Amino acid sequence: MTISIIGAGYVGLITAACLARVGHRILCVEKNPSRLAILEKGQSPIYEKGLDEVLSEVFSQGTLRFTSSIEEASEHSDVIFLCVGTPSLPNGDVDLSQVEDAAISIARCSQTTKIIVSKSTVPVGTAHHLSQLMRRHSPHDLEFTLASNPEFLKEGVALEDFMHPDRIVVGCDQNQWRTLFEEIYQSWIKEGFPLLFTDTISAELIKYASNSFLATKISFINMISDIAENAGGRISDIALGMGLDPRIGRLFLQAGLGYGGSCFPKDIKGLMQTARNFGVKTELLEAVEHINADRIKHILHRVQKALGSFLGKKICLWGLSFKEGTNDIRDAASLTLVSHLLEEGAILKVYDPQAMPDFMEIFPPSERLSYAQSAQDALLDADALLIVTAWQEFKDFSPHRIKESLRNPLVIDGRNCLHENQVHQAGLSYIKIGEKSPRSHS
Numbered sequence: 001m002t003i004s005i006i007g008a009g010y011v012g013l014i015t016a017a018c019l020a021r022v023g024h025r026i027l028c029v030e031k032n033p034s035r036l037a038i039l040e041k042g043q044s045p046i047y048e049k050g051l052d053e054v055l056s057e058v059f060s061q062g063t064l065r066f067t068s069s070i071e072e073a074s075e076h077s078d079v080i081f082l083c084v085g086t087p088s089l090p091n092g093d094v095d096l097s098q099v100e101d102a103a104i105s106i107a108r109c110s111q112t113t114k115i116i117v118s119k120s121t122v123p124v125g126t127a128h129h130l131s132q133l134m135r136r137h138s139p140h141d142l143e144f145t146l147a148s149n150p151e152f153l154k155e156g157v158a159l160e161d162f163m164h165p166d167r168i169v170v171g172c173d174q175n176q177w178r179t180l181f182e183e184i185y186q187s188w189i190k191e192g193f194p195l196l197f198t199d200t201i202s203a204e205l206i207k208y209a210s211n212s213f214l215a216t217k218i219s220f221i222n223m224i225s226d227i228a229e230n231a232g233g234r235i236s237d238i239a240l241g242m243g244l245d246p247r248i249g250r251l252f253l254q255a256g257l258g259y260g261g262s263c264f265p266k267d268i269k270g271l272m273q274t275a276r277n278f279g280v281k282t283e284l285l286e287a288v289e290h291i292n293a294d295r296i297k298h299i300l301h302r303v304q305k306a307l308g309s310f311l312g313k314k315i316c317l318w319g320l321s322f323k324e325g326t327n328d329i330r331d332a333a334s335l336t337l338v339s340h341l342l343e344e345g346a347i348l349k350v351y352d353p354q355a356m357p358d359f360m361e362i363f364p365p366s367e368r369l370s371y372a373q374s375a376q377d378a379l380l381d382a383d384a385l386l387i388v389t390a391w392q393e394f395k396d397f398s399p400h401r402i403k404e405s406l407r408n409p410l411v412i413d414g415r416n417c418l419h420e421n422q423v424h425q426a427g428l429s430y431i432k433i434g435e436k437s438p439r440s441h442s
């Protein structure tokens with residue numbers, strides 16, 4: 001099939017690459033000129049494991065092309081996926097401007113009717129709103145069909161998630177389009193991945209409900225972690241003991257610095273907006289947000305207690321991206337941490353295997369903030385190591401080398417990702433989330 005995709009960000013580019021890989025002919029529109037220039041060279045502007053290889057495969061097959069022209073996309077296909085951003089407005093409501101702009105541009109230039117499929121996460125009722133908006137902007141008074149096909153990929157394992165999804169959800173209010181989606185996702189259906197067909201409102205709500213539920217799990221375990229920290233338990237054992245119950249499950253039950261990234265924080269807010277619009281109370285979601293916001297204060301308090309004061313202290317930060325496996329720093333814990341630590345007078349040396357270029361644009365190098373060439377380099381002479389992102393290279397790093405490199409052998413593990421026994425054997429003073437006090441075995 002021929003398919004057009006608007007937006008080549010994390011979702012659009014993965015969608016384009018994977019649909020092209022199974023043989024669809026994809027034209028992907030990107031309006032950001034620097035991003036487009038990289039894509040046109042056959043490279044990826046984002047870091048995602050395996051993506052470069054898939055892009056070179058589909059380029060050589062000739063099944064994926066990029067353009068800046070929505071007109072060309074409209075001519076290319078009658079099926080157009082929207083994969084543009086839906087960030088939060090300052091008041092927490094969803095900013096639909098990218099989605100509306102793209103829909104209006106398609107309506108203005110289309111000579112024939114189209115089926116518009118939103119992979120962007122949009123509030124309940126957006127499909128209906130967009131179909132009216134597009135009709136108003138169509139010079140030919142065309143009626144467009146709007147469908148919702150929310151995306152559930154996780155950055156860091158995005159290709160794997162797209163190719164092996166738990167489910168594919170399609171919301172469409174006209175049943176006759178079912179066969180079209182069966183054709184788009186034929187390769188997935190053949191392999192037995194479930195395609196759930198529903199109405200647009202349910203599909204829109206499934207996405208917000210799923211992300212908000214996962215964020216709730218994270219805040220829940222962080223609340224339990226605070227209890228364990230005071231009561232003297234071990235959060236890793238508690239989470240395991242809970243998670244082995246299949247009704248609870250082990251995923252998203254890791255205590256730490258809380259959730260971040262471009263989805264959970266804004267999707268919780270988006271669901272609250274929807275709830276308010278329909279007169280439904282939002283206390284549960286507000287509590288999830290509050291617990292999450294407190295995580296950074298909580299860890300800073302523990303670091304300060306261990307160090308005495310931040311003033312003039314050299315702190316090494318490992319990890320800047322919001323999670324391992326991606327260069328994405330949107331709503332990352334590192335942003336708040338770095339800003340607080342600099343305000344408090346700390347001297348920071350940071351390292352991340354992928355996210356430093358983007359981070360430098362927000363926090364340029366300065367007298368008190370430097371960027372290290374390697375994890376080892378970041379440690380040298382520091383008063384403490386603070387682990388912010390659980391990259392594999394940090395998990396694999398020898399605790400003995402950490403001990404030798406630091407000036408003061410203090411490790412604060414914001415992701416509980418080091419091997420505890422090895423850390424103790426190395427004689428490090430180790431602060432974990434969800435455990436009472438540093439255990440020093442030096």
Ligand SMILES: NC(=O)c1ccc[n+]([C@@H]2O[C@H](COP(=O)([O-])OP(=O)(O)OC[C@H]3O[C@@H](n4cnc5c(N)ncnc54)[C@H](O)[C@@H]3O)[C@@H](O)[C@H]2O)c1
Nearest residue numbers: 007008009010011029030031032084085086102120121151
């Ligand atoms: N990132 C994720 O992990 C993830 C997962 C599931 C769902 N989502 C949802 O998918 C949507 C996209 O997220 P993302 O992270 O890929 O966003 P993103 O900001 O990385 O990408 C959006 C891209 O669309 C481009 N764009 C915007 N308007 C355009 C237009 N009119 N024409 C051409 N290009 C245009 C932007 O330049 C940008 O490159 C959001 O609604 C998000 O909530 C994201």
